[in-house]
Amino acid sequence: MVLQDLGRRINAAVTDLTRAPTLDEKAFDGMIKTISNALAEADVNIKLVANLRKTIKASVKFHELPPHANKKRIIQKAVFDALVDIVDPHQKEYVPKKGKSNVIMFVGLQGAGKTTTCTKLARWYQARGFKTCLVCADTFRAGAFDQLKQNATKAKIPYYGSLTQTDPVVVARDGVEKFKKERFEIIIVDTSGRHHQEDALFAEMVEIQTAVQPHQTIMVLDASIGQAAESQSRAFKETADFGAIIITKTDGAAAGGGAISAVAATHTPIVFIGTGEHLLDLEKFNPQSFVSKLLGMGDIQGLAEHVQILNLNQKDTMKNITEGKFSVRDMRDQLQNIMKMGPLSKMAGMIPGMGGMMQGMDDEEGGMKLKRMIYMCDSMTVKEPDSDGRMFVEQPTRMTRVARGSGTSVREVEELLTQQRMMGGIAKKMKGGMQNMQKAQGQMGGANNKQQMAAMQRRMASMGQGGGGGAGGMPDMASLAKMMGGGGGGMPDLGGMDMSKMMSMFGSMGGGGKR
Known part of the structure; x- marks a missing residue:
């Protein structure tokens, strides 16, 4: 998608600047020029591009910034807000009313x-x-x-x-x-x-x-x-x-x-x-969600709404996560739910950081990998899916049997169990927070979606040890990495796509979904 290419170019310009050893006004001007060129090449009106340059420059005045100011965060927010302003007409749309034509x-x-x-x-x-x-x-x-x-x-x-x-x-x-x-x-x-x-x-x-x-x-x-x-x-x-x-x-x-x-x-x-x-x-x-997805920061609100509309059954998994557990069966249920949500490329845009991980990987390939993981779970005995996975480590012959039964390799089974153990670790970390979120949702009657979303964002930030939100209030990738327990352990066989990130984000949404 061409708009995704535009987003990657803008994101790369901001990232290169914030990682530069010297973050000065000259480097800042270079970033603005790169972003402007990318927008012009995407056929954005030249007057709008010129206005964007002025807006970003006016938002970031280097000579007025205090020494302790977080220049990276200020620049990210300035770019985000300026892009939102380009596509925001500042006009309210018609909202259909229930019960009338x-x-x-x-x-x-x-x-x-x-x-x-x-x-x-x-x-x-x-x-x-x-x-x-x-x-x-x-x-x-x-x-x-x-x-x-x-x-x-x-x-x-x-x-x-x-x-x-x-x-x-x-x-x-x-x-x-x-x-x-x-x-x-x-x-x-x-x-x-x-x-x-x-x-x-x-x-x-x-x-x-x-x-x-x-x-x-x-x-x-x-x-x-x-x-x-x-x-x-x-x-x-x-x-x-x-x-x-x-x-x-x-x-x-x-x-x-x-x-x-x-x-x-x-x-x-x-x-x-x-x-x-x-x-x-x-x-x-x-406008905010569009720019957020454009820059690879995801669309958590859109993802939560999508989960609710699909009416996915998350009851058992959410109960286990609340108790700090995550079994192989929970893993299988989440894989199946992800497949129901639509093409992976579409869902990837809603999950922070996932768009980059999906680069170069088509929906058919990703869907087949997910199916193979489900086949492994379905080839287990009655007791194995409800276990924490330790029995496979203690008795490696179980992995060989599952691989043969599912038509996969022992390595793939090991990777599946690695993901399950990682999710189990995340569930333990999330235990207290999930209980508090569910209690808060119960008090609100599940009616106030905005407050629920705000509570989830705060939970994500706190799990990142105080790492604040990124541009436009979205969580930055550092916070997400901390939240996911350091990030590692991705599925090499899935083209670098870390299923733990997708499922933990997905699990976090489940509390607000329909039962």
Whole structure:
């Protein structure tokens, strides 16, 4: 993903500066220049880049810093805040209300991925308990209704359209009225793709808008159009006055940075970004989380929400961790849960430091490694999975038997047990903290997610022996390394990916998930 390459370049510039033997103003200026060049090459508007340079320089005034100031932390925060400012329109988005009909109308250029994105958004709201449906008011493009019908059927979402009615205004009005009577909460209306120079199609778009009276109009933009997104979005805004934007195809767009920054310049909130072709490849856009993931600092809040929505069963594992235990069976359950969470490359972006570990490793390879680890656990006797793993050390022939039964090697079994022992050590360290977190959650009734997240962040910092959060309040890698017991013991067979880090982060989230 091109945006990930941009993030690595920016992160490398900051890291090189903070590791330099002499952290002076000259080196600081060099870092700003490197970051500016990286953004310009990613097609970010040159004016925005110039503003970023000024903002960072204004935030870090070397001659005014006290001698004891943590220059590294100040620079990290200045870069983080400046990048957030580029993509933050400082405008509130529409929030659908439960129990009432919320009509959402889609507009945009042809080929931007509107129809697919309509289904993705309906699926996103459906997973959050809304009663959702789709209306196909695109009567211009051949096959539009068939495409929406196919997507909706796959996602098990009710839909409305017509193969005989050619007036999109009539189709849109009839569909919305039908679903309102049936008390649907999210009614998404798909419309024909159009260009700002097509006056007749623009007039039609306004007629549909007048007919259905949407609570929110969303423009869909293809990330590959780069800075042209600004002129297109301005033209649509003057006509349809949309209140939000979804940017699609960010997974491979060279001009993705340009599209996101150009849209931000119109002061319209980006509500989602499309990250792939599958129905689940739609991410809520949050400026802080976006920049945090861009810089490899993860998105803990997004990860926690993802765990909750999947309704993963963490009850037994969390009970054991609270008691300071972590058995082979717990290890297997966590491996299985990680596989349910989606492609490893997508989850890696949410976990601090994991994006770099996944570099050069595809989802298929990573998934197969996880499956092999599960096969090992499944080849054990009745007593072995519930043990702490010591019996394998005392009786090495057990490892040979498991390797043969699972079609793996003795070395792989040893590595699995090494990871399990490491997780057991982490569980012992986390014992007191997990009990306090669960007690706090019980007092809050599990309702206040922000307070829960803050409590978890503080716990992570305290386990890092006071190491504060990184830029933007995210935990820095030094704290994470201390939290994970020194970091070592990664799985060489997993391309350097340390499963203990992934599972301990995942386990920390489990307390807030559904049961």
